[in-house]
Amino acid sequence: MRAHVAFRRSRQRSQAIVEFGIIALLFTLLMFAVVDFGLLLNGWLTLASDAQQLARDASVGTYTNDAPGAPTGADQLQREARRLGIAGVTADNPPFTGGYCCGPNSALIVTVTYYNQCTPDTPGCTPVLATELDNHYAGGTCSTGACAHPARPGRTPGCIPSPPGTLCPGDTVAVTVTAAGAQVITPLVRPFFRSATTCPDPAGAHCYVHLSSTVAMRFDGSQF
């Protein structure tokens, strides 16, 4: 009788341990999900704020290139983007130097697009090179065939030919910042966030999250 009770008790204990094991697994997963989500959210908010800052800088003319004659327009902004720093993504934030998938220079991708005298996403509005911008300094209505504000010194003032009353759309710059190196820290969750498209590494075994933010701003000035 006594042996029977002892046996039952030990069985109960082992059953409790198994139950606890299952529950603990679930709890740990949930807890890590919260932490992961928080880290990614922090990353995205920084990224979005940085994108805004970069777009503003781009809109007032920060896009000169290191190499003369190669106005892709992104280099200065690339460097600035890395200076701004996103925890877990940019190289300036050790110990996360770009994550598994990317080098310090490929963890963060900055794309700058310019639109000349048109609003993006409207028909006929296609991206142009920075050098192709007309640099109409500011807007106004084309009621008199000319914009209300003058062009920058040395530039052609006024609107492109348009019917009276139409809006001078002005130039637009759109800056997209993508963090390909952001990661989920829970191994079990990682595969669900895999992003093969943004990862420069074709194997892409450790490319997980694709954080991205685009800000479009009116283009205010130019160094060209």
Added chain:
Amino acid sequence: MRRLRSRAQATAFAAIAMVALVGGVALVVDMGVFFVVQRQMQAAADAAALAAVWYEPICPAGHPDEGCQPPTGITPIPACTTAATPSTEQVLCTVAHTYAERNLGTAHALCGGPDGTDNLTIQSYSGVAFNNPHVTPYVVAIRCDARFWFGRIIPRLINKPVGANAAATIGWRGPNGEFTGAPLPLPSPNVLIARLVRIPTPE
């Protein structure tokens, strides 16, 4: 008796911990959504104000405030009209709305009630001149009731108001980098710039 108690303990522990943990997850996700919405709204409001302020009338020197006076008081324009010859206010409004919509991202989708209606509003108007009578801010205010995703378990948590304001003004960057409002001599070597400013919160 003993067996019953030990089982009940594990279940009670699991239940309490589960409620606490799921509550934590809900809080984290919901707050995260609000942060994301707010960030997108702020970006949209900033871009809209900076873009639209270029269309404010500027008074050149010698024509102080003549036909350039901004409207006294705040006149919100809820929606832009598509008139053949839009007034200045409508032009400003169109520009502000265009740039705001460009930058709102997922904010539209994350706003609204449980029935999915989008209640995001963009208000834009010429603000009241402050400090310098020639500096007229252009104000963009974006509001919505962002949706609770998990908090709706509690009946009273349905929406949370989220919003962003931005005001921009246009002026000249002086030789020492200082910012002055119009008017200045118009053929000027100084650079005309738009920038964000702080104004008393319009509510």
